Amino acid sequence: MRVLVCPDKFAGTISAPDAAEAFAAGWRAEKPGDELVLLPLSDGGPGFTAVLAAALPGAKRLAVPTTDPLGRAVEGHVLLDGEVAYVESAEACGLHLLAGDERDPAHTTSFGLGPLVLAAVEAGAREVVIGLGGSATNDAGAGLLAALGAAPLDAAGYALPYGGAALAACTALSDTPRLREARLVAATDVDSPLLGLHGASAVYGPQKGASREDVFVLDGALTRFSAVLQTLPTCPEGLADLPGAGAAGGLGAAILALGGRVESGIGLVRRLTRLDDELENVSLVVTGEGSFDEQSLRGKVVAGVANGARDLGVPCVVLAGRVDAGRREAASIGVTEAHSLVEHFGSVATALERPGDGLRELGQRLARQWSR
Known part of the structure; x- marks a missing residue:
């Protein structure tokens, strides 16, 4: 058999x-x-790059120093297969990187994903596929954007602290991220919108340590931030309602706002394996x-x-x-x-x-x- x-x-x-x-x-x-x-197999969460490394024997796995959701040093990886790079957001944003009493999506950040994306672009990738899943963050990719040179700012022009809650005071981004025309792809099978009853904060926030009160605060903060994301020239209309925008605490929304697209994680893995x-x-x-x-x-x-x-x-x-x-x-x-x-x-x-x-x-x- x-x-x-x-x-x-x-x-x-x-x-x-x-x-x-x-x-x-x-x-x-x-x-x-x-x-x-x-x-x-993997659908984009923890284990994504390891699964693809086994399926793509010609790909190179590059070690990249980065930070975890609380800013502590960790090591991530970029899997480079020709002009396509694969990155696992959980290596920098993963819930498994935090102890139980450290889980707080009001303050955790997706900043650590930025060095992984930048390393992929520096290595020559024209397309960066980012596996989304298992995240400890709920900042709609604000940390990622800050790492790419577009920090969220308050009304006085000061950079905001990391975390989803601080985005309630966001009025602008410091610049437009530049990725040397590399295309971003969010590999996920979460089709949630960014906001509301079925959004990132309400559905996944409690799994990351958010209380009922936190959920309302975070959803309001992401409502404000989504309006700021709409000012990016690459951002599609109706960003907050797009399927997949709520993936990985709203990282899907940031990728879409940067002109990226959402692709089925298991569909991609199914094809490559x-x-x-x-x-x-x-x-x-x-x-x-x-x-x-x-x-x-x-x-x-x-x-x-x-x-x-x-x-x-x-x-x-x-x-x-x-x-x-x-x-x-x-x-x-x-x-x-x-x-x-x-x-x-x-x-x-x-x-x-x-x-x-x-x-x-x-x-x-x-x-x-x-x-x-």
Whole structure:
């Protein structure tokens, strides 16, 4: 039997490559004669450049010193493939870079993404694809713009402090960012607008440490900042309402304002990893992520894999930390069955502490069930 194992990361617990290896170890222990093809995936969040580096053997991975959401030194990377560069925003803006008590989207900044983008342009990239996801920020890319030479200013002409809350006082940008005509692409499967009930602050702010009061403050601040972004000559009309503008705390809006475009993260990864070619030659596909829920059905890794499997008549099994999506909804995107680590262990705490063990055990169980 030939099985394709292509999970996303299980956020906060295990990376996509480690999840694939753990499951495969369990399956091989039970059915050593089967062939397992491991193809870890990403939709733009943590692990984006590592996944693409494996898929693009001719690409060069460049280390770039930058800063985290609180301004502390970290190392990021640029993956350069000819004139196209790939950057992972989570390496500079990621929630995983902060301790629980450090999470505060009113003050965290996307500034660290700027050095990564500039390094890509300096290396000769004509197009910079920025993976969006897993961010700790809610500043609509204000920090990124400051790093590119367009700092947000108050009415007196002074540069504003970092963070989303300070943007309530923004009246202008210090300059127009210059990227040597390089094109920006936001790789994301978040289609949220920037503002309102379904916007960046309301939907994702609480996950980053925002209180109910913070959400209202941040949404108001981004309303002000979106009007400032509209003054950029490259900014499209109706920026705040565009799908994807709310991705990664509004980084999508900044990229759109700079004349960039939004592209499906899993669609891009699916194409570059040649996922569809692999799907044509397997009997079963196994994918997964931390939480299989309503958002999963709207274009994340699991949906991309399941859709491709469904189109080719290949059964698709989902493994997740927890499963909240209904069976009928899951079946509609091509999921044959779903298994939860929480249900497997009978404990949320154990599922968080031992995801590798759980995936190995599920690998053994599924091998017995599926391999003939």
